[in-house]
Amino acid sequence: MIKKSLLILVSILFVFTSTSFASVQSDLAKEYFLLGEKYLNESNFDKAKMFFQQAIDTDQTYVQAYDELAKCYIGTNQLSTAVDVASKALSINPNYVDAMLTKGIALRRLGRNNDAIIILSDAIQKDPSNADIYYNLGLVYSNQHNDSQAIENYTKAVSLNPKFSDARYQLGLSYLATDDLYNAYLQFRALKDLNSSLANSLFDKIYTIKNLASLYPVNIINDQSTEQLLKNANTAYEKKNYDQAVTLYENLLVKDPDNLLASTRLGEIFWKRSDNGMIFQAYKNAIRLDPDNANYHYYVGIALAKLGEKHFAMTEEKILKGLNPDLANKLFIEIYKYNY
Secondary structure (H helix, E strand, O other): OHHHHHHHHHHHHHHHHHHHHHHHHHHHHHHHHHHHHHHHHOOOHHHHHHHHHHHHHHOOOOHHHHHHHHHHHHHOOOHHHHHHHHHHHHHHOOOOHHHHHHHHHHHHHOOOHHHHHHHHHHHHHHOOOOHHHHHHHHHHHHHOOOHHHHHHHHHHHHHHOOOOHHHHHHHHHHHHHOOOHHHHHHHHHHHHOOOHHHHHHHHHHHOOOOOOOOOOOOOOOOOOOHHHHHHHHHHHHHOOOHHHHHHHHHHHHHHOOOOHHHHHHHHHHHHHOOOHHHHHHHHHHHHHHOOOOHHHHHHHHHHHHHOOOHHHHHHHHHHHHOOOHHHHHHHHHHHHHHHO
């Protein structure tokens, strides 16, 4: 009886000790993991790799650590290794969507687009509300110049996350690739309130017409501040010394591209001169700064119509329908007057 009791006690102690060791081991792996996360967030990939690897060495079933380690390898452009490590995570848990996404990203960057489509499509089946997966699948289709599929996936991404700036930017580029200027513009308009840098980049791509002169000044003025340039430009404008005003306003825009008054004053001067190329350039910048001003779209539309850019002009007419239907109708008549 005593012998049996001792055996039971030993067994209990063994289970307790094993459980305690596993708990300590798990806690240690978690500490390594958190340190890895810290360095990954700082883009210190080498240190992050070291700690994620220590987490894995401590607990070889730590699937999240494998996934984060794979992200580090993507960060150091060791893409084949990233694929292998993400695959290890999936061998532990085939349904771990984060690792599927990580593997898909690495495959895309390796140019293995078809393999990336397979893994990312599978990930969507498991997590259909994950905007990041749709976005990355859209990037794969963009790589393949499959614009319709790219648009479909970017659209799904922004429907799930309307503030997803990168997805909106790529969606705008995909619309541009299909010559859909209007829908590309809508993405610019949405981006303007989210990410001004991406908005400006997309805007410049939408509003680009070859062989048109820019607003860059012929005579550079270096000895005046922006305040002096604006004051002197306004004085010249009010005195109707338009040549001097143009030089001063254009110099002002070199130093301060977001000066709306300089853009509109230049537009007014070029309108008086019927210089359609420069009307376009001046009011184009005004639209970038104040996209809901119907007059700017009208002036740009007229200039484009006179330049024979019917498709561009019709895009302005379409935008105007949502801002000022009367001006839209007026522009529509002008477009057909100059293009037929």
